[in-house]
Amino acid sequence: MDKDFLAGMFALDGEVALVTGASSGLGRHFAALLARAGATVVVTARRSDKLQELVAEIEAAGGRAHAVAMDVTDASSIAGAFDRAAALAGVPGIVINNAGQTITKPLLQQSEADWDNVIDPNLKGCFLVATEAARRMVDAGKGGSIVNIASILGERVGGGVAPYTISKAGVLQATKAMALELARHGIRVNALMPGYVITDLNRDFLTSEVGDKLRMRIPSRQFCEMTDLDGPLLLLASRAGSAMSGACVAVDRGHLVSGL
Numbered sequence: 729m730d731k732d733f734l735a736g737m738f739a740l741d742g743e744v745a746l747v748t749g750a751s752s753g754l755g756r757h758f759a760a761l762l763a764r765a766g767a768t769v770v771v772t773a774r775r776s777d778k779l780q781e782l783v784a785e786i787e788a789a790g791g792r793a794h795a796v797a798m799d800v801t802d803a804s805s806i807a808g809a810f811d812r813a814a815a816l817a818g819v820p821g822i823v824i825n826n827a828g829q830t831i832t833k834p835l836l837q838q839s840e841a842d843w844d845n846v847i848d849p850n851l852k853g854c855f856l857v858a859t860e861a862a863r864r865m866v867d868a869g870k871g872g873s874i875v876n877i878a879s880i881l882g883e884r885v886g887g888g889v890a891p892y893t894i895s896k897a898g899v900l901q902a903t904k905a906m907a908l909e910l911a912r913h914g915i916r917v918n919a920l921m922p923g924y925v926i927t928d929l930n931r932d933f934l935t936s937e938v939g940d941k942l943r944m945r946i947p948s949r950q951f952c953e954m955t956d957l958d959g960p961l962l963l964l965a966s967r968a969g970s971a972m973s974g975a976c977v978a979v980d981r982g983h984l985v986s987g988l
Contacts, residue, residue, distance in 0.1 A: 737968040741766035745965070746813055746820035748800055748857055749827030751778035753927050754877065757954045758824050758961060763791030765962060770813040770820060772798035773827070792817075800827045800853030806860050814864070821872035822965050823861040825854045828877070830892040843891050850895035854902060858917065862910050871914025875964045876903050878919040880980045900976050907974035916973040918964045923980025925952040947982040956981075 745762045749755035750771035756778075763769045763786045771779050771793055779795035786793040794816040798809035813820055828850040831842045858874050865872045881889065882896035903919040910917055924942065926934055933939050934951055943951055960979050963969045978984050 738962045738966045739766050740822070740962075740966055743767040743822055744770065744813070744817045744820045745822035745824065746770040746772060746810075746861070747824040747826060748772050748798065748853070750782060751775045753929060754922070754925065754954060754957070755824070755826040756782055757957075758826060759793065760786055760789075760791075761958055761961065762822070762824070762965065763793055764789070765966070767822060768792040768794075768817045770794050770796055770817055772796050772809055772813075774799050800857055801848040803856055803860075806856050810860055810864055819864050819868040819870065820861060821865065821870055823857065823872070823874045824877065824961070824965070825857050825874060826877040827853055827857075828895070830889050832888045834888055835890045838890060846891035847895050850892065851898040851902070854899050858902070858906055862906070862913070862915055865915055866913050872916070873965050873969070874906065874910075874915065874917045875961065876917070876919045878903070878921045878976065880921050880923045880978055880984050882921060882976075883978075883984060903976060904974045911973055916964075916969070918969070918972055918974065919976040920957065920960055920964060921976055921978040921980070922957060923952050923978070923983040925954055925957070927954065945983075945986055946980075947986055950981045952979060952981055 745767040747755050747759045750759045751773035759769050759771045771782050773779055776795060776797045783793040783795045796809045796812045799805040831846055854876055861874060876899050878899040879896040881893040882900045885893050900919055903917055906917040943949060957979050960977050
């Protein structure tokens with residue numbers, strides 16, 4: 729097998745990729761990954777200071793990146809960010825819809841404000857960013873790939889995170905609806921569904937006694953590392969996945985198939 733051919737299938741040379749929620753966690757990791765694969769990356773978030781640090785890191789590693797402020801819950805902010813991205817690097821042909829958050833508390837303690845603070849960035853933001861990205865691609869006469877970052881909690885549920893699980897279930901259905909309507913424009917839309925992924929923010933919890941009990945419910949008895957998502961993300965973003973649209977890909981070390 730030709731190794732250069734295989735590497736080329738996943739290469740993103742000449743592509744412009746935009747990543748939302750790139751100031752920390754998975755978004756930051758995905759941005760660096762796409763840059764290593766050859767894309768010019770536009771990193772977006774509300775916190776521009778963290779974005780500038782990421783741009784400097786990517787450029788120090790030989791990549792190309794630009795920082796653009798964006799609030800995914802504000803349509804005018806999104807449109808302005810895409811204007812800025814196009815001026816800096818060109819119309820993005822790859823969009824990683826990653827921005828989101830959760831609020832952990834029992835259902836009966838969740839308020840309307842809690843609901844809005846989770847649903848707005850997770851689901852409304854996903855819709856607003858994807859539709860703006862698609863309009864720009866269509867206007868530019870180009871296809872592309874949109875990857876919505878969902879969660880295995882979009883298919884299964886967990887206690888204390890009701891608005892989050894509801895939002896991620898919505899992201900999965902949104903992915904399929906978008907894939908149906910955008911296919912005629914050469915735009916693929918897929919979802920990545922991470923399981924429990926060890927990050928700096930949750931490492932203490934996942935390595936605690938409570939976290940260890942959670943780990944033991946996973947068939948493989950392992951949590952994911954961020955690098956476990958690298959191959960699946962590049963598959964969905966690159967021409968290696970050119971026949972994939974409407975797919976919801978779980979990366980969870982078997983957690984979804986655990987027995988009830």
